[in-house]
Amino acid sequence: MQSAGFTPPRSPVKKHLAFEPESVAISESTVFDPVLEKRVWRKMDKWVLPIVSMFYFLSFLDRTNLGAARVAGLQSDLRMTDKQYSIALTLTYVPYIVAELPSNLVLKAVGPNLMLPTMLTLWGVVTTLEGTVTTYQRLLVCRFFIGLFEGGVFPGLVLYLSYFYPRQQLQWRVSAFFSTASISGAFSGLLAFAIINMDGIGRRPGWAWIFILEGLFTFLFGLCSYFLLPRSPSHARFLNEKEKIYVVERLHETGATARDESADGFSWREVGQAFTLPQVWMLAVILFFNGAILQGLAYFAPSIVRTLGYTAARAQLMSVPPFATSYVVAMIAAYVSDRYHCRGFVTMFSSSLCVAGFAVFLSPSSHSIKYGSLFLSITGTYCAAATLSTWSANNAAPHIRRATAIAIGFITTNAGGILVVWLLGSLSPPPLYTSATITLLVFSAWMFVIAGANTYYLWSQNKRKAEIRASMSREVEPRGLGDRSAWFVYNL
Template identity: 45%
Template sequence: MPASLRSEKVHSSNEKSSVDVVANIPGDENAPIHPIDPKVLRRATLKIDFYLIPIVGMFYLLSFLDRTNIGNARVAGLTTSLHMSSKQFSIALTITYIPYILMQLPMNLIMKRLGANVTLPVMVILWGVVCACQGAVHSYHGLLVCRFLLGALEGGLFTGITLLLSSFYKRHAMQLRFAMMFSVTSLAGAFSGLLAYGIRNLDGQHGIAGWQWIFIVEGAFTVAFGLATLFFVPASPQSIKFLTEEEREVYCRELVLDWSGDGDTDGTYQEVFSWSEVASAVTDAPHVLVLFFPFFSAGATIYGLAYFIPTIVNALGHSPYYSQLLTVPPYACSFVFSIVSAYFCDKYKNRGVMATVCALIAAAGYAIFLGSDNEKTNYGALYLQIIGSYAASPCLSTWNSNNVQPHYRRATAIAIGSTGANLGGLMSTWLFTDPPRFKTATRINLAFSLGTAASSVGILIYFRVRNAEKRREVQRLLQMHGDGTGAGGWDSPVERKRLGDRHPRFEFTT
């Protein structure tokens, strides 16, 4: 049986045997077929899940916490102590984004050379130091310096983690893992509120104000965690020491068969860096640019909520410390919803439908908040805003990374998407200017949520059209050139990995 046909039978859900057959990659007709117990694959996956996800999840939780805890510090007296106006507070938020955005693509490209096992922990340690230093500033300008450095050092983390996960997981197993990592932002919001509430007891201790303790305590913990993980982050699936040789071989081969990972997983093709491949993510991947708008919209809503939710709740008439506690339940609900929605997205191999649903949930929350003056109704509307906004991002991020190959092209696409999200976040820092109702920000975020829903539908249709075109192209090539699995053929391993998502056999995730 030709290898291209054998690959269709991998992991059939109707198999009752405990042993599946791993198909050979096209071009490997003479290679032996490797019998694989599916339990080995599941065991390897679980080992990676329990090892990798908690580490990167904590990295991102600390990143989000250390970047957004300035919102809690504001309620705890930051702006009063430093004699800052609302405009100056927005400037302090804005200046974080400039280096954050600029560092994303360079760090993604550097990570391939230095390895995630070095790049990510060092970034965590350095920004933790800067976060703690915010607790020592005594002037507005000192705060600006710290915020700039914080943005520069955190800049490559989100894109680096996304790239790392896309290298470790199959395309349609990634969103659940990504959601586990990303949904810790919901926990970060909840944890930040609880921590800020608890730190009130430290206010005045050793002559240090409560808002300063927020930065010092959280920054010190970040440094400690970064140091603890310095030697534990794996660089690639092949380098994981806790997998057996059989588990490693099975897992890496699965990545190749799924058009996942980093192209050189089985050693048949070693990708070499080139600027033309980086540029191709813009010039030859229209779906990357089309996804830019929903990323921008999602960033505007997520970061707006992250920075201003304590202020919004406070404006509803609650005390500063009680406001911190009231931010916890919506984030907790968001965490659960993100995980559940991600599970179904992976199960049905679809991203666009859930991205649309999440955007509409957020839009409903903004519409209710805008149309009601009742404080309890407004607080309930925040649940919908947070749940919808935070659950949409894993859909968009995995949608983007699922549909771009090989490595450098994917690294660039991830950086472009994250740049869009952070540009939206930058804009959000200037929207919440009319308390207590914040109608300007609510109207804009409502428009963005509806725009995200509409654009997600359009992108889903685009991918389905492109997949139909690819299937027709495959039929044409089969008729004209045969199966093309031999060396130099159109469907050879080298061509698959060299072309990535441009190969006719590659089907886009819808």
């Protein structure tokens, strides 16, 4: 795969420095070209990132719009109790969790350019139908299938981006698309504020139009995305042949993808290896805590704001600023994390914001101060989520081990979602949601502690690997070690 006038760079030490598919060479770059470097990633950001961002924006919008519909009258119209509302949310997460690992394992084989648009199109249909329900039972059916079709989206998108970007450039991109969740939170409030004024049109309540309009847009974008989403850098129509070769070589060199395609093939052994990595389980625990916080705020922010004395329509509008703020801060945090290679410290900083936010909300303060605390807690949890997702993708190799590690993290994330819908939905009553807030405060503190522990563990492993590299040559090391290779440097 070469083009006229371009030969992949060679080095006299290339044989010694060449890494197996699952390892990362510790050396000066042998293919780095500053002109191409700037051009190819800019093209990726222009053609791939917006599509991926829209995928997650619609996923989060269509999954959490039940909160906006609840405030707009869904719960009263369907005669649902708080317990039944919690059941409806829980039913979304069960198939969501079940789908995450299988979808990640088959994503590359099926082709992300086919699998991801199909999921998007199908849940768009279901979201539209959700606007036609007239009974609680029909709502449950819709929530089940939304969870089933959306289940593989977030872990699949993180894995998909790891096919296109080097490890140290990944968090800014993950944050760019994940932060659309905070935009979704803001946009959902604005959209719901406008849509509920359609109450009575077509003999349907305002909350029904939230589902119908958002679902139709998702369906149409899903159809368009079949023609927009490239399978891999080698299939990207916006890159010329020279750029394709450069991207593939850079991804190989940085350990993002394998030189030997067979090493990235499916292997049950590699699935099992992911379950033995300490960093995977530490991140899984943190993601459980973060998932509870993030999804609790996503689903219940309008309800929380309403308990502070605002009308239903005003509550939708007032939920916008905290989510908008979190987008800006998350992008700054992602830049710092990529620039200074400090995923752990960014996670600890984000956790500190959550601790402060929940502590203020619990304090005997005015409604305006409690509302201000949402800027801290929402910003902290969205900053942490993107960082943790990237951290998980960075420190597992080869492909199947990485796909499994990412899926494990998102399984625990959504398990946290199940817990919080009960905490905030029926077990911890408004206006203060005291039990739930205390629980989320404790979760935030544990996120800080475990993030510190994981950072120390990875640092100690990198130190041990450096000693091994100083005492032996690359050829002596056994093959098949993946991220456990001395030539694979963990991202802190």
